[in-house]
Amino acid sequence: MNWLASKKNTYTRSLPPAFALPEPMNRALSLLYRPLASPLHATRAGVAALWGLALVTAALLLFHPLALIALALALLAAGWGAGVGRALASSLRMAAIWAIPIVLINVLVTREGLTVFARLGNLGPFGQGDLTVEALVYGAVIALKITVLVLATALCSLCIDPDALLRICRRLGFRSALTASLAVRMIPVLAADAQRIADAQRTRPDGAPGRRATGGARARVALIAAVLTGSLDRAMDVAATLELRGFATAPRAPRLSRPWSRHDLAFAASAAAILALALLARLGGAARFSAYPLVHAPVTPALLALCAALGLAILLPFADRRGIEP
């Protein structure tokens, strides 16, 4: 037992995560579709995609920070209503990867705005380095807009069956859509391959030749090369399977006739309402916003009504929980 005790510290530790999966890959995997019991999951893919498109359009049309914040909050609430709130919240980190640099770059490169909050002096070919509040605010609004776009696409990715969606596309271009479908299917498969290979490399003993060659960054490169090599083998098998399933002679996919459910109707109505509200706000000036030369973002009763209406239009379809089991 003494010998065991003396060796215990050496051998009871877990092996080093030299080949752990890259974090972005794990995050991407967490945003894949899973069938759940929610009104959005129960909606036909075409309508759900249209609803997502309406959200994206609204985010692009609206510039007032309050309207964008209302959209973002409504989307997060919708995520909870669809049972994917945690995954959706984690996509905020992905949005931050884009949002933070945009704010920083905009404030550094934009020379508009009157309210200077920092002077960096003469920057040579870049001129005077005056940082303005207006540039900062405008950058933040763009970042907010991108966050809403990420939330909307993540919600769609989590709740819309890609097979059903691509099936609609197959009526237009069978092979292209099937290739896209395969790409979606292969994401978790390749991730599993990578995890397996990573685990195998972790079991290489210390001091062995292969282990020395696979430390740190080189380990990642070796892992990626191994996954790519393996994916070529897998691609051959998949191609053979597709050949036998008639991929080469496939005609246009048939149209499936399916009665409209209450959720199809609700989300179609919601999409129409979101689009109408966003267009009215844009054309009617209810959500006016300008950053330069001074920030102008009036909070009017019309804007507050717009925010409330947008929230209701997005969330009301989630209130009906009948017939949502997958």
Add this chain to the structure above:
Amino acid sequence: MSSLVFDHVTYTYPGAGRPSLSDVTFTLEPGEFCLLAGLSGHGKSSLLRAACGLAPHFHGGRFAGTVKLAGLDTREHGPARLGALAGALFQDPESQLVMSSVRAELALALESRGHAATAVARGVEEVALALGIDHLLDRPTHTLSGGEQQRVALGAALAGRPPVLLLDEPTSQLDPVAGDELIGLLRRLNQEWDVTILLAEHRLERCLTAADRVLAMRDGRLANDGPPSQFLEWAAHAAPALQTPGAQLFSHTGLAPPPVGVKQARAVLRSRCLLSSESVSSPSPPAVLCVNMGNRRQGAPSLGPPAPPQGSPPTDAGGVGATNLAIPAVVSAPRSGAPPGRRWAVRRGSRGRPALRLRGVWHELHRGPAILRGVDLQLQPGETVALMGRNGAGKSTLLRHAAGLLAPTRGRIERGGRVALLLQNPGDYLIHERVAREASPAALARAGLTELAERHPRDLSGGERQRLALAIVTDGEDEPAVVALDEPTRGMDRDAKAQLADDLRARAARGEAVIVATHDPEFACVCAERAVLLADGRPIADGPIAELLAGGWYFATETARILSGADGALTPEQGAAALARWAAGAGSGTRAEEGRGREPTDALSPAAAGGPAWSAGR
């Protein structure tokens, strides 16, 4: 019209030096269930790929002769057209699932062939119901287990109701239960829907009873073509490596003809007074008999081909009684002179330094189930353990904990040294361009791979990859205290398994503890002396391998099932020795006395004689 016609087919892959198929000629009629037998690399997969048109349309290469599938010449019609007539299922189900959900997967083949929407919906429902996968229809394919994936892939192949089904080792990744279920399913498809089936398989004992006919391949040629019983008679002399354990048992004892399945073997033994009818209906696992056969032992149990019976030509089918069995002089037994049960007990009770000790190990997933539930397990140096259980029982997770790839959520693991873990896919270890860069020269030499040092690792055969991967994980400055292998025999033929078993026994003899997670009881019984059966994340049985594998239904060798586990006989050699003892007992009448007045034939039966009287012999 014949389902499949091969007419003098010769096929060579691009860049290959010799043909994979040489002058192959045979015809399959509608409704036949045909088994394709042969060692690895002898042309089984190539034949299946030629049958569905992948060779040469997809793989290229040189093709001579004619293959006609349901009347269509494969040279004139591509795989897309032929796929409507022949469903194909290959080894790796994951590569055969191309859509994200099961419903879409089943629908794809029908949509690709231009079926109307209603026909697609109906076809999906029908095939799902036929295969019992209707509850999986809305599941994402990447969340399916191996067995479920294989069923869904089979469903996708069958969705268009093709008249012919081509299968390449579909059970290689399944546990015994799922494997038997799949074979049962194929038998039902064949019998109820008249589907012609051509099935390539290594573990013939699993499916021989379902087959009408066996094609044996050797070096790309059709070496034998006949019904299962004729195939076994041919294999006894021409290809012993293809014999089933039951046939080996009969071969060792000089009985003929070789049995096609357990039922037939038992019927023959019963007709020759070597088995009583009572043993068949015995509801409880038979008592384990740990008989010391050390004085008869001249070799370790082997998965390899048995020597044809020397000086004992097959006897006629009807006239061999219990007392004139041609028992070979060489019969094998447990590897040491001590009974396996006693050695195991000694090891379990020993207070020596364990090579590995798990104490109350739990593995609980965050917001998920517990995969391991308080596992206590101890391995002594030099001990060999088979870890068995269904898919999902926790075998792989346990090995990963043993090697430190995972950390227990509760419990404690103590290691007496390094744990070398060989995971399921040896290809995952091979990330360099040359074999020489994967492991040290010494490790390569030990694995017998020195001559292949300059080759690309992915150019190695399956068996060579397995040896290289084992060399990689056991390489290093310090010798491993434990060698753990996770399903090392997937897709291996009997020869390769025998080689691996030899290697593992040699490691155990050097003092390394060996633990092997396997679904293959035939392999387990020759490489391990102790077995642990896992279910639902915890060991439900732990003991000498003879006790575990002799008393099970699914987790049992064919020899044990034939003999109802009597004498703890697991291998054909041990079974032959047991039969010899019974025969000798019957001849001398001593067993009849032990049977307290029973008829001699009854006294030979393990069930009749089981219980305390036999246990006393331990």
